[in-house]
Amino acid sequence: MNTRSGAEIVMASLVRQGVDTIFGYPGGVVLPLYDEMLNWPQVKHVLVRHEQCAAHMADGYARATGKVGVCLATSGPGATNLVTGIATAMMDSIPMVALTGNVNSWAIGTDAFQETDIQGITIPITKHNYLVQNVADLPHVLEEAFYLANSGRKGPVLVDIPKDVFTALTGADFPNEVQRRGYKPSADLNPLSFQRAAHLLKEAKKPIVIAGAGVIWSDTSDALRELAEKCDLPVISTLLGLGNIDRNDTRSLGMMGMHGEFVGTRAVQEADLVIGIGMRWDDRLTGKVNGFAPKAKLIHFDIDPSEFSKVVETEVVVPGDLAKSLPEFVANADSKTNAEWWTEIRAWQRANPIVVPDDKKFVARHVLHKLNELTNADAYVSTDVGQHQMWTAQLYKFRNPYQLLTSGGLGTMGFGFPAAMGAAFAHPGKEVWAVVGDGGFQMTLQELQTAVENNLDVKICLINNGFLGMVRQWQEMFYDNRQSHVSMGSPDYGKLAEAYGVTFFRCSSRDEVEDTIQRARKAKGPVLCEFLVEMEENVFPMIAAGKSNDDIITDPLLKQHELVEAGK
Amino acid sequence: MSTRLHTISALVHNESGTLNRLSSLFRRRMFSLSSMNAGDCEQEGLARVTMVVEGDDGDLRQAVRQLNKLIDVIEVEDLSGNDSVQRELAFFQVNAGVESRRSILEIAQVMHCDVVHLEPESITLQATAEPSRIDQVVALLEPFGITQIVRSGLVAIRVKN
Ligand SMILES: Cc1ncc(C[n+]2csc(CCOP(=O)(O)OP(=O)(O)O)c2C)c(N)n1
Numbered sequence: 074m075n076t077r078s079g080a081e082i083v084m085a086s087l088v089r090q091g092v093d094t095i096f097g098y099p100g101g102v103v104l105p106l107y108d109e110m111l112n113w114p115q116v117k118h119v120l121v122r123h124e125q126c127a128a129h130m131a132d133g134y135a136r137a138t139g140k141v142g143v144c145l146a147t148s149g150p151g152a153t154n155l156v157t158g159i160a161t162a163m164m165d166s167i168p169m170v171a172l173t174g175n176v177n178s179w180a181i182g183t184d185a186f187q188e189t190d191i192q193g194i195t196i197p198i199t200k201h202n203y204l205v206q207n208v209a210d211l212p213h214v215l216e217e218a219f220y221l222a223n224s225g226r227k228g229p230v231l232v233d234i235p236k237d238v239f240t241a242l243t244g245a246d247f248p249n250e251v252q253r254r255g256y257k258p259s260a261d262l263n264p265l266s267f268q269r270a271a272h273l274l275k276e277a278k279k280p281i282v283i284a285g286a287g288v289i290w291s292d293t294s295d296a297l298r299e300l301a302e303k304c305d306l307p308v309i310s311t312l313l314g315l316g317n318i319d320r321n322d323t324r325s326l327g328m329m330g331m332h333g334e335f336v337g338t339r340a341v342q343e344a345d346l347v348i349g350i351g352m353r354w355d356d357r358l359t360g361k362v363n364g365f366a367p368k369a370k371l372i373h374f375d376i377d378p379s380e381f382s383k384v385v386e387t388e389v390v391v392p393g394d395l396a397k398s399l400p401e402f403v404a405n406a407d408s409k410t411n412a413e414w415w416t417e418i419r420a421w422q423r424a425n426p427i428v429v430p431d432d433k434k435f436v437a438r439h440v441l442h443k444l445n446e447l448t449n450a451d452a453y454v455s456t457d458v459g460q461h462q463m464w465t466a467q468l469y470k471f472r473n474p475y476q477l478l479t480s481g482g483l484g485t486m487g488f489g490f491p492a493a494m495g496a497a498f499a500h501p502g503k504e505v506w507a508v509v510g511d512g513g514f515q516m517t518l519q520e521l522q523t524a525v526e527n528n529l530d531v532k533i534c535l536i537n538n539g540f541l542g543m544v545r546q547w548q549e550m551f552y553d554n555r556q557s558h559v560s561m562g563s564p565d566y567g568k569l570a571e572a573y574g575v576t577f578f579r580c581s582s583r584d585e586v587e588d589t590i591q592r593a594r595k596a597k598g599p600v601l602c603e604f605l606v607e608m609e610e611n612v613f614p615m616i617a618a619g620k621s622n623d624d625i626i627t628d629p630l631l632k633q634h635e636l637v638e639a640g641k
Numbered sequence: 642m643s644t645r646l647h648t649i650s651a652l653v654h655n656e657s658g659t660l661n662r663l664s665s666l667f668r669r670r671m672f673s674l675s676s677m678n679a680g681d682c683e684q685e686g687l688a689r690v691t692m693v694v695e696g697d698d699g700d701l702r703q704a705v706r707q708l709n710k711l712i713d714v715i716e717v718e719d720l721s722g723n724d725s726v727q728r729e730l731a732f733f734q735v736n737a738g739v740e741s742r743r744s745i746l747e748i749a750q751v752m753h754c755d756v757v758h759l760e761p762e763s764i765t766l767q768a769t770a771e772p773s774r775i776d777q778v779v780a781l782l783e784p785f786g787i788t789q790i791v792r793s794g795l796v797a798i799r800v801k802n
Pocket residue numbers: 457458459460461462484485486487509510511512513514536538540541542543544561
């Protein structure tokens with residue numbers, strides 16, 4: 074074995090792991106790595122405009138492919154700029170490897186120029202992290218980092234590498250196998266748990282499934298659909314789980330929770346059995362916990378045993394990787410039908426659809442409704458955070474896993490655009506849309522330049538309501554409509570697009586929506602579509618924070634809808 | 642559920658950031674950690690950490706599961722039960738002039754404390770005992786004036802399987 078430098082080992086590791094694209098930004102201590110990079114054309118490096126976006130792009134790349142996303146930053150400010158992106162990935166269990174440079178190992182601890190304790194800073198927001206002090210450790214650390222990021226409950230892993238470790242030479246090679254004593258990617262299956270779960274399901278009259286992103290990351294959509302078919306089960310998806318079942322499947326009820334559809338939220342309140350699969354009973358879903366699913370027994374499937382009984386008490390827990398446990402459960406469960414239960418569900422569903430208003434007003438829902446229709450619900454869609462995010466979740470009928478990219482756990486504004494770019498880098502030639510608000514877009518729009526330089530096919534659906542809409546809605550509903558710092562000015566996006574060299578369309582009425590979207594779809598490279606919508610629209614249904622899911626506030630427009638339904 | 646002290650022992654990889662990760666977990670999840678003690682163990686590269694956590698049974702269960710989730714942690718056990726032995730080491734520096742010295746030495750003898758240092762005006766004692774017994778020693782010495790107490794926190798070992 075020849076000796077290699079640390080920088081060579083990093084590049085060799087990326088190639089070994091099948092990484093074709095990394096997102097990064099150079100600086101003093103990573104110079105040796107950037108120099109080495111020139112010798113490795115098989116790894117594309119995307120030069121971002123802010124390291125936060127390198128992390129979000131790596132995250133988007135991962136969410137759109139199921140593969141590990143990789144980002145890279147220099148020490149100090151470069152590393153700290155990654156923090157929001159790493160925390161975003163952590164909250165949503167996204168496989169990511171973040172590489173940072175640090176000052177020379179002998180200078181660590183001396184407050185050297187651009188030194189920061191990124192290992193200490195990221196302890197609570199990584200699955201694991203490393204400071205590599207010896208180049209001989211680098212091959213196995215990198216191998217382990219990818220393994221940890223992408224196994225068990227996935228998550229971001231950070232590897233901090235001092236400058237002298239990049240240049241030091243070693244004969245050490247990659248291990249053939251990664252073994253980490255004490256690390257168990259997933260708990261063992263418990264055969265008894267399948268029987269107990271199957272028994273509860275057999276007895277249940279009103280069973281319902283809430284399926285999360287675990288189904289996506291374990292590639293078990295098929296098993297979920299089989300289960301739903303075999304046992305005639307209604308399936309709700311969590312926000313991050315959207316796409317785990319085809320939204321057009323008759324058994325899919327869409328999302329539930331704070332801004333979920335009425336039908337799912339109601340059905341869970343009436344159910345006698347709730348089966349949580351690859352999800353974690355997030356507070357945005359359960360509402361006030363002791364008012365959640367009051368009539369139901371709960372079954373919980375998850376790969377991470379620390380999620381059991383963390384939020385809710387469950388009747389049966391089914392530990393283990395869904396890839397094994399879900400097919401096993403399907404095999405154990407008796408087929409059944411729940412016709413009466415479905416009659417109730419269909420009635421709630423008919424009476425409480427997500428309403429797309431029919432009057433003259435031009436609202437975001439018109440745009441998302443059309444986007445769904447015109448893209449055949451088949452595009453990769455990222456969202457930012459706010460009202461537009463919830464409308465996207467409600468109206469875009471996600472068909473496949475890995476299709477929706479949204480920051481669920483952390484709710485990171487500024488995520489949408491760079492995440493979509495990550496997806497576009499991963500899937501050249503595929504249709505990728507970023508649905509963003511005027512607030513969030515202004516947090517990371519500098520990446521327009523990165524998109525232009527790469528002639529990236531990414532389409533931005535900018536919902537401009539002149540407000541931090543979601544916060545304005547809360548102020549309207551819970552603070553007597555006292556608007557405090559929620560009015561949001563914007564630059565002239567037409568001029569901005571021109572300055573960057575981005576194709577631009579502006580749309581200010583309902584009649585132009587279809588044409589705008591179609592023109593954007595035909596255009597090559599980055600496209601910015603600005604939709605100037607009604608300023609003070611609200612997202613419904615809504616359950617106020619801390620309230621029980623029984624206290625769901627439905628859309629005032631539903632009254633009109635009922636009249637239409639009744640033929641009046 | 643009632644709150645009490647639980648003793649948890651963890652076998653961990655002894656690497657950069659390990660103790661940081663353990664303590665960060667307790668702080669972040671709002672588990673109340675009353676002591677944490679780490680040292681080398683019988684296996685090279687590994688350390689054994691004894692932690693005393695205050696909380697109800699649910700907190701304990703979560704703490705154990707969260708600890709298990711850390712990549713550094715190899716195994717975790719709850720050592721609160723009867724099949725373990727628990728000890729704490731403590732030093733006491735007590736004011737001890739000529740008049741009080743004899744009484745203090747008597748207490749030391751009865752309570753199985755060692756005299757580790759003598760000065761004309763003070764005595765330094767060492768005790769290795771269960772925490773409740775150390776509390777008792779503190780109470781007995783207090784009237785003489787204790788100028789320093791150093792407690793190690795608990796270490797525990799499983800003695801029966
Ligand atoms: C980084 C960050 N800062 C603040 C918030 C709080 N927040 C949540 S939604 C929202 C408003 C978003 O406004 P906009 O991007 O215009 O989207 P809209 O709600 O109008 O669709 C804010 C400020 C956040 N989620 N993330």
